[in-house]
Amino acid sequence: MLTPEQDKYLVKRTALQKIWPWAAGLLVLIWVGGMAAFFLRLPLLANPFLMIERLESGGVPSTSLVVYAAMVPLLFHFIGFLMAVLILFMVDRMLGEKKLLEIVRRLREGQGAH
Numbered sequence: 831m832l833t834p835e836q837d838k839y840l841v842k843r844t845a846l847q848k849i850w851p852w853a854a855g856l857l858v859l860i861w862v863g864g865m866a867a868f869f870l871r872l873p874l875l876a877n878p879f880l881m882i883e884r885l886e887s888g889g890v891p892s893t894s895l896v897v898y899a900a901m902v903p904l905l906f907h908f909i910g911f912l913m914a915v916l917i918l919f920m921v922d923r924m925l926g927e928k929k930l931l932e933i934v935r936r937l938r939e940g941q942g943a944h
Contacts, residue, residue: 832938844931850924857917865910878903 832840869876874884881903884890890898 840931840934843927844935847924847928847931850928854917854921854924857920861910861913861917868906874898875902876906 865876873880874890875898881890881899885895885899
């Protein structure tokens with residue numbers, strides 16, 4: 831038997847579980863939009879192939895050449911990768927919680943966990 835506090839918690843988590851697909855979709859859209867905006871607004875920082883092309887043609891300012899050429903494209907892609915991993919981890923955990931909440935719901939209704 832569940833206490834009223836536990837029952838309240840399950841109701842709250844079930845409500846959050848229902849809005850999660852929308853939140854996950856919004857996170858993915860923000861991530862994709864941010865990556866696209868970065869590629870469009872700061873192509874030298876985001877695109878290593880463009881950086882190589884500009885280096886060969888002499889179109890990169892010498893004052894920022896070392897930073898641009900070596901670190902920023904790698905850092906950009908690493909941060910984008912970490913953001914994608916974080917979103918995937920959150921989606922995985924919410925799917926796991928959805929399964930657990932379904933098991934709890936079935937047990938509460940007396941149907942068993944199968």
